Amino acid sequence: MIKLISNEKGVYMIVIADLWMCDKNHVPFNAAMVKILQGVFKTEKISFFGEKKHIDNIRSFIGSDGNISYHEVSQIKGGKIKHVIRELLALYNLLKLVAFCKKKNVKLLVLLYMYPPSHYIFELFRKYFFQNQKIIIVLHGEVGWINEKEVKHRKICGCLLKSALELKKKDKNLKYITLGEVIMQNIVLNMDIQKELLISIDHPYIYSPIPSRLPSFKPLSLASIGTADLTRNAHLIFEVGQKYKEYVDVGLLKLEIIGPMNPDIGKYANKYVAYCKTNEKLSRLEYENKIAEIDYVLFFRDNNQYTMRASGAFFDAIQFEKPIIAIKNDYFEYYFKRFGNIGYLCENIENLYRTIDYILKNKPLAEYHEQLNNIRRAKENLAITHIERDLKNKLVI
Structure with a gap:
């Protein structure tokens, strides 16, 4: 010392x-x-x-x-x-x-x-x-x-x-x-x-208690949180939107970017993903309120981006008790091994699609409860x- x-x-x-x-x-x-x-x-x-x-x-x-x-x-x-x-x-x-x-x-x-x-x-x-x-x-x-x-x-x-x-x-x-x-x-x-x-x-x-919330899956609400840019592979959320456009159109799925969207992914944008067009940061209160309303957080970075960098947005997901759907990388894998089932780690984008299909079809509420309990345990350990x-x-x- x-x-x-x-x-x-x-x-x-x-x-x-x-x-x-x-x-x-x-x-x-x-x-x-x-x-x-x-x-x-x-x-x-x-x-x-x-x-x-x-x-x-x-x-x-x-x-x-x-x-x-x-x-x-x-x-x-x-x-x-x-x-x-x-x-x-x-x-x-x-x-x-x-x-x-x-x-x-x-x-x-x-x-x-x-x-x-x-x-x-x-x-x-x-x-x-x-x-x-x-x-x-x-x-x-x-x-x-x-x-x-x-x-x-x-x-x-x-x-x-x-x-x-x-x-x-x-x-x-x-x-x-x-x-x-x-x-x-x-x-x-x-x-x-x-x-x-x-x-x-x-x-x-700095973690704080939040009101308990369980998903209705009507619609299933998925979001990328934090800054959205190419270094985070955040443009892939628009590919998700394109693939599931029928679900978005009939109100079974909602996709959103919560946070500023950099111009480098503007060319990928489509109408199936909601995003802030001003490229300005939300106030902290707006950011928190939007995250509170979603069911799962999406992450698209693979090991090309996450071998030597942390993710503040990952800890936002922990704070607001949102299970994670993510492309596998060393950083996320470490915390999944440490805290157990806190969401879904996917080998690639195709596996991520299969995860979304599974949730849309099965509405796995019991598994969601398990994920919430593990996330709350993570909050205690990461205090x-x-x-x-x-x-x-x-x-x-």
């Missing part, structure tokens, strides 16, 4: 920062991480650095501030060319952190997210600017880009991230958090990185109190 002690009254001992995310992005994850770190370091003072709206959303998400203070940084929303501006702002904010850490005698810096280019630059120069701090960096979905073969900017980012992670063979002041045991195993298999640098925890999520204890035991730097 890290022991951080200072005799100087009022010193901020720990800094948590997300210098990239804006507004609602990553709020459930970052809020959960803040709660976990507050629990791990109950007696320490904590400062959180982030964009103003992002901070506001986190504070409303977790409620009481406790032993934490907040500090605003400049950041903008947007993609493509704005990525360059966002990276420059992130690097500028890192320099501000250098000054803050030195002035306040900070002992631990936790970076909740880093985009690969700034991550690479950070690793190159970290020893010059953060000599006296222990560093924890959370690895997100971009780590999966190290095997990217098609999208150019992801190939570049994957190379930069791989280089960053392989720079340090041993470092007593550095740890990376991976969001799942299977992800850590696959990182070790795919990179020249020392396993001692890695910590595995379950994806943090942040358990993750807090797990992280506390592993956090030896």
